[in-house]
Amino acid sequence: MSSSSASKTVPSEPAISQEAYASDLLLLRLSLGLVYFLFGFLKLFPDLSPAELLGSQTIMRMSGYQMGADLALRSLAVMEVLIGIGFILNICLRWVSILFFAHMAGTF
Amino acid sequence: MNEKTARIIGMLGIIGIAFGVYSTYQLYHGSDLSRVPSTRRQTQSNSQEITNQATNPGQDARNTTSTDEIHFAPAPSPRQIQEATGPRLDGLQIYPAIQKGMRTPFDLWRYYGRGVSSFASPVLPMRFDQWIEFHRKQKPGLMRDVHAYMNERFSFTEEPIEGQFMSGGKPIMKGPVARLAADISSYETMAELTPSEIKDRDLFPYKPLAHPLQSTAHMVFPRSWIKVHPEHERMDVDMDIPEAYLPEFPPPMYLSTHRELGDVTNGREVTLDNFFEIFDGLITPEQMEGLKELLRPSPTTWFNHTDHRVTEKPSKGVACFDCHVNGHTSGAFELGPDARPILARLRVDTPTMRGNFNLMQLSSKRSIRSMDHFSEVEEYFDGDPGMQQAIGPRAVKREVTNRMGDFNAILDYPPTPKLDPLMRLIPELSSESERRGEVLFHGKAMCSKCHYGPAFVDDYMHDLKVERFYVGRPEGPIKTFPLRGIKDTPPYLHDGRLPTLHDAVEFFNLILQLQLSKQEKEDLVNYLLCL
Numbered sequence: 156m157s158s159s160s161a162s163k164t165v166p167s168e169p170a171i172s173q174e175a176y177a178s179d180l181l182l183l184r185l186s187l188g189l190v191y192f193l194f195g196f197l198k199l200f201p202d203l204s205p206a207e208l209l210g211s212q213t214i215m216r217m218s219g220y221q222m223g224a225d226l227a228l229r230s231l232a233v234m235e236v237l238i239g240i241g242f243i244l245n246i247c248l249r250w251v252s253i254l255f256f257a258h259m260a261g262t263f
Numbered sequence: 264m265n266e267k268t269a270r271i272i273g274m275l276g277i278i279g280i281a282f283g284v285y286s287t288y289q290l291y292h293g294s295d296l297s298r299v300p301s302t303r304r305q306t307q308s309n310s311q312e313i314t315n316q317a318t319n320p321g322q323d324a325r326n327t328t329s330t331d332e333i334h335f336a337p338a339p340s341p342r343q344i345q346e347a348t349g350p351r352l353d354g355l356q357i358y359p360a361i362q363k364g365m366r367t368p369f370d371l372w373r374y375y376g377r378g379v380s381s382f383a384s385p386v387l388p389m390r391f392d393q394w395i396e397f398h399r400k401q402k403p404g405l406m407r408d409v410h411a412y413m414n415e416r417f418s419f420t421e422e423p424i425e426g427q428f429m430s431g432g433k434p435i436m437k438g439p440v441a442r443l444a445a446d447i448s449s450y451e452t453m454a455e456l457t458p459s460e461i462k463d464r465d466l467f468p469y470k471p472l473a474h475p476l477q478s479t480a481h482m483v484f485p486r487s488w489i490k491v492h493p494e495h496e497r498m499d500v501d502m503d504i505p506e507a508y509l510p511e512f513p514p515p516m517y518l519s520t521h522r523e524l525g526d527v528t529n530g531r532e533v534t535l536d537n538f539f540e541i542f543d544g545l546i547t548p549e550q551m552e553g554l555k556e557l558l559r560p561s562p563t564t565w566f567n568h569t570d571h572r573v574t575e576k577p578s579k580g581v582a583c584f585d586c587h588v589n590g591h592t593s594g595a596f597e598l599g600p601d602a603r604p605i606l607a608r609l610r611v612d613t614p615t616m617r618g619n620f621n622l623m624q625l626s627s628k629r630s631i632r633s634m635d636h637f638s639e640v641e642e643y644f645d646g647d648p649g650m651q652q653a654i655g656p657r658a659v660k661r662e663v664t665n666r667m668g669d670f671n672a673i674l675d676y677p678p679t680p681k682l683d684p685l686m687r688l689i690p691e692l693s694s695e696s697e698r699r700g701e702v703l704f705h706g707k708a709m710c711s712k713c714h715y716g717p718a719f720v721d722d723y724m725h726d727l728k729v730e731r732f733y734v735g736r737p738e739g740p741i742k743t744f745p746l747r748g749i750k751d752t753p754p755y756l757h758d759g760r761l762p763t764l765h766d767a768v769e770f771f772n773l774i775l776q777l778q779l780s781k782q783e784k785e786d787l788v789n790y791l792l793c794l
Contacts, residue, residue: 188273193280200288201357201376208360215365220401223366225359243273245266 184242187255192239198232217261234258354734358606361478362388364397364499366405369412371473371606372735378604383564383645385653391570398499398573409475409503416468417762418442421507427792429751430677431526433511435792436753438763440508441468450769454778458731461773467732469770472758474610476500479573480598481565481645482581487512488593491532495566495585497573502594508753508762509594510615516589519620519675521545533589534558550673553666556638557583561657564645569654583638583667586613590674592752596759600646601628609738610758618747620672621718627741627757630724634668635661676718676748681793686717688793700790703783708768709775710746710787719746719794727774750792764788 197204204210207228214227222230234254241251358376361367364387368374387394413419418441423434439450444466447453453466461467474480476499484495485502487509502509515526516533528541535558542551560580562568568577586595592615598608611627625631631640638659659667681692688701704710713721724740741757755761761770768787772779779787 185273189276189280192277193284196281196284200284200292202360203284203288203291208362211360212362212365219404220366220397221404223359223368224361225356225368228359240277243277244270245273246270 184245188239188242188244190239191235191255192243195232195235195237195239198228198235213261355736358604361606363479364388364394364401364476365478366401367473367477367606369409369473369475370470371477372471372733372738374606375736376604378606381603382649383647385569385571385650387571394570395498395575402499402501405476405499406501409500413503416442419505419508419762421505423507424788424792427750429511429514430748431511431513431515431530431751434507435750436508436763438765439769440762441766441769443468450772451781454772454776458776461732462734465733467773469729469756469760469766469773470733470735471738472503472610472760474596474598474608475503477598477606477608479565480605480608481563481573482586482595482597484585485509485512485594488585488588488595492585494574494576494578495581498575499573504594504754504759504762510592510752512588512593514589514591514751515677516591517617517675517677518545519673522675522678525678528589533584546670546673549666550670552663553668553670556659556663556667557587557670560585561659562654564647564650564654567654571654587616590616590671592616594754598645599626599628599757603646607736609741612754612757612759614744615748615752616671616674617751618676618718618745619674621716621747622720622745623722624724624742628724628739630742634671635665638664638667638671677751679747679794686719688790693793694789696786696789697793698790699783700786700788703779703787704790707783708771708777708779708787710771713743714746717747719749720744729774732774746791746794749794764791767791 194204194206198207198210201207210231211224211228214231215222215224218227235258238251238255238258241247241254352375354373355375356373358371358374358378359368389397420437420440422437424437427435429435443450443453444464447466453461453468456464456466474483479499482495483497483500483502484492485504486506489496491512513528513530513532515530516528517525518527521527524545527545531537531541533541533554535555538554538558539551542554546554560582562578562580565571565573566578566581568579572578584590586593586597592613594613596610596612598605599611600608602608609628614627619625619634619637623632625634625637629640631637681688681697683689688698690698693701704714713723713725715721720743722743724742726737726740728737729735730737744757749755750764753762753764755764755767756770761767765784765788768779768784768791771777772784
């Protein structure tokens with residue numbers, strides 16, 4: 156009897172963590188998606204992104220200086236927009252995550 | 264909330280953000296903060312208000328007196344760039360964001376916009392050891408792409424015109440070498456099209472040439488010069504035009520005061536080491552001093568002793584006669600110093616100094632009116648005297664530039680045995696084709712509209728409006744170049760986009776819509792080789 160009332164008043168630890176884990180994942184996914192989409196979309200408009208020079212230089216360097224600044228910036232913008240859309244809409248998460256980790260590696 | 268609803272909300276969020284960014288861009292571009300010029304026209308009422316203020320400057324003062332309030336009129340931003348009324352921006356793109364050293368598009372004529380600043384900095388965007396490493400990695404790929412691009416535009420077969428040589432003996436290349444689009448069978452076929460047809464179908468073979476690394480720009484010397492002067496080898500970029508299509512090295516030097524001597528250098532390059540030996544007893548002390556100054560290297564934006572340079576080792580700089588070797592041209596190119604941003608500057612070949620005494624106007628765009636002024640302001644600092652603070656000035660005094668002008672003034676054209684004193688062909692010395700070419704030159708081909716007199720130049724600047732034939736930024740008026748001795752100075756036009764005289768004739772046949780036949784064009788080239 157006592158054990159039954161105790162189980163009703165004190166929810167089990169794993170159940171709380173599971174709920175929090177789910178909402179944390181959702182928030183993380185949406186916030187990452189928002190940041191990636193916003194800053195990626197900015198790069199499609201000349202002079203709007205504060206990181207356009209840094210971004211294009213990085214991509215040019217990673218391509219072994221085979222890409223021009225314009226193409227490098229557009230490629231980066233498209234990549235970030237795709238990551239953002241994938242995270243926000245929860246689609247193709249496996250591929251989006253690969254792109255995401257590749258992008259994160261590039262930022263270092 | 265199910266997955267479908269969540270996605271719809273997410274989609275709406277994405278559309279909202281996209282709309283917000285687009286709206287921000289519409290407000291931002293063309294403002295004081297943006298390097299993207301506005302394409303919006305000022306409203307009628309706003310323009311009217313500004314006009315009224317300009318025509319009735321006392322109006323505001325009277326109002327202020329009556330109400331005791333100060334009203335500041337909304338002044339138009341001095342940095343605002345309004346859409347031009349003539350040329351259209353259709354199809355043009357905004358310049359990419361770049362820093363010194365970064366690769367730039369080869370088709371820069373398709374771009375427009377303003378720079379972040381007119382003023383350059385002597386500070387590199389990275390440490391010097393990184394700068395060297397950066398270019399070591401970038402240069403091979405860049406030059407591979409440059410050569411591929413040039414081969415795509417031109418067929419450099421290196422086939423010479425039989426029996427035709429420059430004044431010093433270098434063979435003259437045959438053309439036209441510009442490639443035509445696959446669906447155009449001949450230049451004659453293309454000449455039948457209208458400018459707008461050529462533009463719409465993107466057929467024009469003579470679009471401008473950009474500097475292969477325009478973010479850094481500056482002088483690029485030919486291989487023949489670099490072999491003798493390895494100190495001018497750049498770590499970032501090389502010449503993009505094959506040696507066969509460039510002027511000879513070293514070129515002969517003719518003095519108007521000693522025509523009997525022919526080439527006074529006897530086939531040598533005039534340097535600081537040998538100039539006295541060559542010219543002592545031939546020129547005046549003033550001219551000698553001027554020549555010494557023309558040979559003395561001085562620091563430039565990218566050839567100097569600082570880290571802000573494109574040579575691996577510190578450089579003593581560049582002398583006038585490094586590009587204008589022996590008073591002629593080495594075929595080196597640079598950018599005209601007269602525009603900003605750097606990406607808007609036009610590529611310019613080194614013009615010959617031969618016959619400058621006959622020119623009332625020097626430089627392609629700047630309309631420089633005297634040779635001493637020319638000696639003073641030559642583009643050693645890319646139109647940016649601020650760089651002198653870090654790199655050092657040329658420090659040439661006015662009386663010295665005058666003496667440089669004194670030597671410049673005796674640099675003569677090469678001999679022209681087939682022309683009489685009035686620059687007409689001597690019948691018994693010329694061929695039938697050359698004489699037909701002369702008739703065309705003064706008639707149907709309309710060359711003499713701008714090319715006449717002893718130097719075959721009118722000393723005006725003309726706008727050829729070549730942008731009628733391709734989607735591109737208008738290049739505006741450019742000085743007519745003299746045709747006297749023209750066979751010695753390939754490639755042609757200010758940026759060298761016409762590698763041979765045949766290309767030059769095809770270019771003008773197209774842009775002036777002359778409808779010359781194949782034989783007429785050949786006759787015209789034969790005549791030009793006589794000048």
